[in-house]
Each structure stands twice: as C-alpha cells, then as structure tokens.
Amino acid sequence: MDVHLLAKLPLWLAAFLLSLTCHEAAHALAGKLGGDSTAAAQVTLDPLPHIRREPFGALVVPILSFFLQGGGWMIGWASAPYDPTWASRHPRRAAGMAAAGPAANFALALLAALAMRIGIATGYFALPAGSLTLETLVVAPDGVAQGLALFSSVLFSINLILGCFNLIPLPPLDGYAIVPLVMNDRMRDKWFGLFSGGGALMGLIIAWVLFDRLMPPVFRTAIGLLYTGI
Numbered sequence: 012m013d014v015h016l017l018a019k020l021p022l023w024l025a026a027f028l029l030s031l032t033c034h035e036a037a038h039a040l041a042g043k044l045g046g047d048s049t050a051a052a053q054v055t056l057d058p059l060p061h062i063r064r065e066p067f068g069a070l071v072v073p074i075l076s077f078f079l080q081g082g083g084w085m086i087g088w089a090s091a092p093y094d095p096t097w098a099s100r101h102p103r104r105a106a107g108m109a110a111a112g113p114a115a116n117f118a119l120a121l122l123a124a125l126a127m128r129i130g131i132a133t134g135y136f137a138l139p140a141g142s143l144t145l146e147t148l149v150v151a152p153d154g155v156a157q158g159l160a161l162f163s164s165v166l167f168s169i170n171l172i173l174g175c176f177n178l179i180p181l182p183p184l185d186g187y188a189i190v191p192l193v194m195n196d197r198m199r200d201k202w203f204g205l206f207s208g209g210g211a212l213m214g215l216i217i218a219w220v221l222f223d224r225l226m227p228p229v230f231r232t233a234i235g236l237l238y239t240g241i
Contacts, residue, residue, distance in 0.1 A: 013082070016078060016082040019082055020074070022158055023077055023082070023165055024074065026162055026169055028058045028061075028069070028073075029058075030116060031088075031173075032055075032056055032089075033056065033115040033118075034089070034113075034116055034173060035061050035089045035090065036053060036054055036055060036091075037112050037115035038053070038108055038109070038111050038112045039052075039053035039091045040111065041108040042097075042104075042108040045097075045101060045107060045108060046101065046104065047093055047098075047108070049092045049093050049094045050091040061089045062089075065089045065090055068088035068089060068090075069089045070087075083145060091112075093105070102196075102199055105191075106189050106190075107192070109185040109187075109189045110185065110192070112185050113173070113174040113175075113177045113185055114174075116170040116171075117170065117171075120166075120170035120171045120233075122166075123163050123166040123170065124237050127149045127160075127163050127164070128241075130149060130151075130160070131241055135156055135159075136159075136160050136163075137150055137151065143234065145164065146164045146168070147160075148164040148168070148234065148237065149164055168230075171229075171230065172226065172230075175225075175229055179222060181206070181214035181215070182206045183214065184215070187206070187214065190202060
C-alpha cells in the first residue's frame with residue numbers, strides 16, 4: 012500500500028464528505044421549507060445520516076475510486092428522499108429543491124477559492140511551480156499548511172465538478188428537475204415524458220460523455236478567475 016496515498020486519504024475523504032453532505036442537506040432543507048418533510052433527517056451537516064442512507068455510494072465507492080485512480084480522483088453519491096405526490100402538486104418547489112444541491116456546491120467552491128486567495132495573499136500558500144492537478148491549485152512546503160493547501164484545492168475542485176455535473180439537464184441529475192422552473196404545466200409534462208422508462212440510465216451515460224467534453228474548458232475558466240490579479 013502506498014504510504015503517500017494513505018496520508019492523503021483523510022483530507023480527500025473529509026472534503027468529499029463535506030461536499031456530499033452539504034449538497035444533500037441543501038436538497039433536504041429546500042424540500043422542508045417547501046412543505047415536504049420526507050428528508051427532514053437529512054437536514055444536517057453531520058455526514059453519518061447521509062452515509063447510513065447510502066453507505067456504498069457515500070463511503071465505499073469514494074475510497075475505492077481514490078485508490079484505483081492513484082489518489083487523484085474520488086467519486087460517489089448520496090441521496091435525499093422526497094414525496095413524489097408533493098413534487099407533482101408543487102413542481103416549482105420541487106425544482107427549487109433540486110437547484111439547492113448544486114447551489115450548495117458552488118457556495119463551497121467559492122469559500123474554498125476565498126481561502127486559497129487569502130492564503131496566497133498572506134504567503135501561507137503559493138502557486139504550484141509545475142502542472143496543475145485537482146489537489147495542487149495552491150501548494151505549501153510542509154506541515155499543517157501543506158494539508159490545508161491540499162484540502163482547499165480538493166474542496167474547490169470537487170464542488171466545481173459536482174455543481175457543474177449536476178446541472179446537466181438529463182435524468183437522474185438535478186438539472187433535469189431544475190428545467191421545469193421556466194416551463195408551464197403542459198411543457199413540463201412533455202419534458203418529464205421524454206425520459207420515461209429507462210431514461211435515467213441513458214441520461215447518466217449521455218451526461219458523462221458530455222461532461223467529459225464540457226468540464227475541461229469550464230475548469231480552465233474557473234482556475235483563470237481564481238488566479239486573476241495574482
């Protein structure tokens with residue numbers, strides 16, 4: 012077992028679980044505020060309720076993917092339940108519940124960006140001398156600063172990726188449920204009818220292909236904005 016990978020795992024996992032927890036907690040909170048308390052137990056920043064609901068996606072897959080990818084990537088999933096009857100009666104509230112997850116991820120990405128900018132301005136962090144990776148957007152020589160640099164970089168990267176991926180308007184992603192915010196009842200029924208049956212699996216496959224092409228320019232733009240003025 013690579014000792015270097017083992018040393019990085021806790022920081023990667025902490026950033027991933029924080030991102031996943033905030034995403035699902037935001038879904039649950041928006042649903043509760045909109046009148047659906049189905050996911051009330053998920054309105055928490057404690058990752059344990061989210062892990063208990065999806066132990067494989069929230070814990071096992073992230074750890075396995077981390078080691079299989081050599082420590083430079085981590086994937087997984089969680090979920091927040093909702094009442095389909097409530098969603099049918101209040102489609103705009105349901106769309107708002109869907110939008111809350113990506114919004115939470117973008118908020119975390121902004122906080123991580125702010126932390127990195129402050130770290131660079133104070134000399135605590137530095138810009139990487141070599142090529143960029145998801146975990147080296149900023150660097151530090153050693154000790155606590157090095158760990159914080161890695162955590163901030165990973166937190167920014169993970170949340171940018173989660174937020175953008177979930178905005179793709181295909182099932183089962185959040186973007187699919189957000190689109191009806193700008194539709195009338197008739198158009199909304201047609202929209203949901205487009206992907207009935209096995210649409211979720213097909214939508215996920217198409218979304219992954221699209222994401223592989225769309226994310227690199229988005230990531231480069233985000234990094235450019237992060238480094239602007241430095």
